[in-house]
Amino acid sequence: MERKKPSESLIIMTELVLPNDTNVFGNLMGGRLMYWMDIGAALSATKHSGSPVVTASVDNISFTNPIRLGNVVHIEAKVxxxxxxSMEVHLNVWGEDIIRQHKYKSNEAYYTFVALDPHGKPKPVITAEPQTEYEIKLFEGALRRRQIRLILGGKMKPKDAKELKALFSS
Ligand SMILES: CC(C)(COP(=O)(O)OP(=O)(O)OC[C@H]1O[C@@H](n2cnc3c(N)ncnc32)[C@H](O)[C@@H]1OP(=O)(O)O)[C@@H](O)C(=O)NCCC(=O)NCCS
Known part of the structure; x- marks a missing residue:
């Protein structure tokens, strides 16, 4: 079976926060950041699948630290x-004041994409084979996160969520 390492789908994006990207407090607007994250994650899923993709769902995002006007945004995305x-993509986002050389975590998130064939129908994708301890941890948790989002999206009945049940009964 054809496989790819998560590192082969790595996308690194860098953006500068300009006045038009900010709210009235001079911080990067959440919606603008989610737009950039969607692009980075979609590129990662496209790189993994070799197909065009659509966003199927976005998990909850908690913004830990605001990113200031003039700071740099770093986004890293990997399947x-x-x-x-479908593919789950994990994103890590940092802000950086490059003059003071201070880099700080902004947030993490999971996006799910579906690969499409030339007729716009969902198309099977190749397996992702985790290599590092961290990638294995993300790989193993992905089944549970998938069941949560399918239940919330009305695509799975809670009684069929075996991975989640196992988590609560073990
Ligand atoms: C996402 C989409 C392709 C799913 O198509 P569908 O006809 O419902 O197809 P299926 O039910 O067979 O699901 C296809 C895959 O999507 C996944 N999926 C569907 N809904 C999902 C959700 N809410 N969260 C995560 N994955 C989801 C399924 O689990 C399945 O994955 P799998 O093949 O790996 O098991 C379709 O709903 C769509 O095109 N949505 C709009 C996408 C879009 O416009 N995105 C931008 C938003 S503005």
Missing amino acids: TRAFNT
């Missing part, structure tokens, strides 16, 4: 696990 036609 954690591929299912049948």
